[in-house]
Amino acid sequence: MKVVVQVKLTPSPEVATALEATLRSCNDAANWLSLRAQDREEDRDRTRKALQSFAYAELKARGLSAQPALHVIRKVADAYSTRKANLKAGNYGRKDSKRYQRIADNPVRFRADAAQSYDDRCLSWQYDAGTVSIWTTAGRIRGVPFVGLPGAVKTLAEYRRGETDLVHRDGIWCLIATCEVPAADLNTEPDGxxxxxxxxxxxxxxxxxxxxxxxxxxxxxxxxxxxxxxxxxxxxxxxxxxxxxxxxxxxxxxxxxxxxxxxxxxxxxxxxxxxxxxxxxxxxxxxxxxxxxxxxxxxxxxxxxxxxxxxxxxxxxxxxxxxxxxxxxxxxxxxxxxxxxxxxxxxxxxxxxxxxxxxxxxxxxxxxxxxxxxxxxxxxxxxxxxxxxxxxxxxxxxxxxxxx
Incomplete structure (x- = not known):
């Protein structure tokens, strides 16, 4: 079963500035790519593969490394897939409604401090030391301390799988990771x-x-x-x-x-x-x-x-x-x-x-x-x-x- 675990980063002011600049750069790039995706007429031209074919080089030129550039492409493609599903399901009203047209005719926008995904190539954990090594647009920064409940850190060390999201919320830096925790044997004969x-x-x-x-x-x-x-x-x-x-x-x-x-x-x-x-x-x-x-x-x-x-x-x-x-x-x-x-x-x-x-x-x-x-x-x-x-x-x- 999947369990989401969150820990708090405690970066120095210099590291926090670098993290802010990294989120801003990634989301600026996502907004640039979103504008290009909106201009494409067919939904099949907004998939990850289609966007990567023309945007990868430009994202690298904007200062993003290979993996962060791929994460930006995926974030934009997933956002348009979600919008398409919501439009089709009628969650934004009928096709002739103003709300439907406004959402369908405008590109998806990303906040300057929206979360950014990291894989193991861009972020590594040192659980015993309580630190992480993380990629930023200013270079890789090592020894960034994090704090969390002992049980949460133990769960991360044993069961973390996949990517980690860097989140900046209310002045607090967090890392949110998904853990694949094995479920206990189910009691198939409950006593009521x-x-x-x-x-x-x-x-x-x-x-x-x-x-x-x-x-x-x-x-x-x-x-x-x-x-x-x-x-x-x-x-x-x-x-x-x-x-x-x-x-x-x-x-x-x-x-x-x-x-x-x-x-x-x-x-x-x-x-x-x-x-x-x-x-x-x-x-x-x-x-x-x-x-x-x-x-x-x-x-x-x-x-x-x-x-x-x-x-x-x-x-x-x-x-x-x-x-x-x-x-x-x-x-x-x-x-x-x-x-x-x-x-x-x-x-x-x-x-x-x-x-x-x-x-x-x-x-x-x-x-x-x-x-x-x-x-x-x-x-x-x-x-x-x-x-x-x-x-x-x-x-x-x-x-x-x-x-x-």
């Missing part, structure tokens, strides 16, 4: 599933009894960030825009940290008890579901897809089965008797079955339903002869909430 309900009031709630993950404390943080963003947007000054950009990066890092913590705890709980993990599939939820304005703000302010991706890859590394299920009616179905009714959920947090009278936390009830559905999905795939895909919970399950 741990259901996970994702939500707005509570980011994640499991089918086990216990407190939900990242509840009121995180919501206070999010509300504060929303209020500060609104104040800065109302000002509209240059300094306010700079602060908005800085805060956006800080919020993204905070969300990533919280998602890592939550996913690690979920996977650890499932691994410890020999169970699999069932997660609701929220793909396209922003387009499918209609929310009130305050809920829309909360929904768009959290990376649920990132949390699901973290749970998935951590589960694979631990050998824990992972399935995603349809979340339809999980919040309205009683996980004890199976009765489904909208009135079963009178408030955001309360679930009260109108049939059997069980009272429970709404998210916990939904997580129990997700756990049952995950078992049926797993059985349908791995034990099709014995699978019951109805998705309905067993009516005889012992209730764990209070009855009214």
């Amino acid at each position: 599933f741990l259901g996970v309900d994702l939500g707005i009031a509570n980011i994640a709630t499991t089918s086990d009894e216990g407190e939900p993950f990242a509840g009121e404390k995180l919501n206070k943080y999010r509300r504060r960030q929303i209020r500060i963003r609104a104040e800065l947007q109302a000002r509209g000054t240059r300094s306010a825009k700079r602060k908005l950009k800085k805060r956006a990066c800080r919020e993204a890092r905070h969300a990533t940290h919280i998602n890592h913590v939550i996913s690690k705890r979920i996977v650890a709980a499932a691994e410890r008890t020999g169970r699999g993990i069932g997660l609701e599939d929220l793909t396209g939820i922003r387009e499918r579901v209609r929310f009130a304005k305050p809920q829309r703000v909360a929904l768009h302010s959290w990376a649920f897809a990132q949390l699901a991706a973290f749970v998935k890859y951590k589960a694979a590394r631990a050998g824990v089965p992972f399935v995603q299920v349809d979340p339809a009616y999980t919040s309205q179905m009683c996980s004890w008797c199976g009765h489904t009714e909208k009135a079963n959920r009178p408030t955001q947090e309360l679930f009260a079955c109108r049939s059997c009278g069980v009272v429970a936390h709404a998210d916990h009830n939904a997580a129990r339903n997700i756990a049952v559905r995950a078992e049926h999905v797993w059985a349908a795939v791995n034990q099709p002869h014995a699978a019951d895909t109805s998705g309905a919970p067993a009516a005889s399950a012992a209730p764990q909430g209070s009855r009214s």
Whole structure:
């Protein structure tokens, strides 16, 4: 399985200047080549081979070495392939729309500090010394120190494969590499599933009894960030825009940290008890579901897809089965008797079955339903002869909430 590992470079001011000049030169060359690619009428004339045939010599003349020149050609060709796929898929609107025409008729642009790929000929690692040797337009620079978590450095040393990206973000230099980490042996006979309900009031709630993950404390943080963003947007000054950009990066890092913590705890709980993990599939939820304005703000302010991706890859590394299920009616179905009714959920947090009278936390009830559905999905795939895909919970399950 592929795992992305990031370490931080700590270059001296002179080395940082050389790295900045290198990114600028590479992206200037990419923009020059992008203009030439846009002028070519056929898509087949924008492939790597077609672009290399006329641009390689010019890129070398611009001060790029052989491998960096090839990386620039590939970056431009891949950008046009991605644009073609998005245009064809309708991601930029209909063909007669202004947005479609604007994107199709203008060349792809690259920022001056956009990331640049390095292969092993241009960048080498000295893991024991904690340094790298890297190509720049000013020549090869050796002994550039890097820092990272011990586990990340160990993963790099053992499993790094392919290229490494040099990234300059918010004044910080990073190297991002892909590692091919062997997955653990999958537990093919899990002892049930741990259901996970994702939500707005509570980011994640499991089918086990216990407190939900990242509840009121995180919501206070999010509300504060929303209020500060609104104040800065109302000002509209240059300094306010700079602060908005800085805060956006800080919020993204905070969300990533919280998602890592939550996913690690979920996977650890499932691994410890020999169970699999069932997660609701929220793909396209922003387009499918209609929310009130305050809920829309909360929904768009959290990376649920990132949390699901973290749970998935951590589960694979631990050998824990992972399935995603349809979340339809999980919040309205009683996980004890199976009765489904909208009135079963009178408030955001309360679930009260109108049939059997069980009272429970709404998210916990939904997580129990997700756990049952995950078992049926797993059985349908791995034990099709014995699978019951109805998705309905067993009516005889012992209730764990209070009855009214």
